[in-house]
Amino acid sequence: MNIEQMWQDVATVGRVDGGGYRRQSFAAADLELRQWFAAAAAERGMSCEVDPFGNLSAWWRPAGLKAGRARRPRRLPGRRPGPRRHPGPARGLRCRAAALR
Secondary structure (H helix, E strand, O other), rough: OHHHHHHHHHHHOOOOOOOOOOOOOOHHHHHHHHHHHHHHHOOOOOEEOOOOOEEEEEEEEOOOOOOOOOOOOOOEEEOOOOOEEEEEEEEOOHHHHHOOO
């Protein structure tokens, strides 16, 4: 799956008339994208965790990573908190989708 296909999978989720997106936390669109993100991460062998604030992150933990090594597992945030009033389609999502490639 390439970035264009991933983008098409989520392009209509939360879209509002006149342009922009409304993906408020824990609303239907946000929950749909969280499910999509978790599935996309799982397809790539990544595990997902939700922090105490409800932020979803995917972790890449290579099998050869030994305990005590300086390198830590890589974290890929599913969404960033903060105000988003009808942001454009690429705000953050495109970067995260590219990281899942």
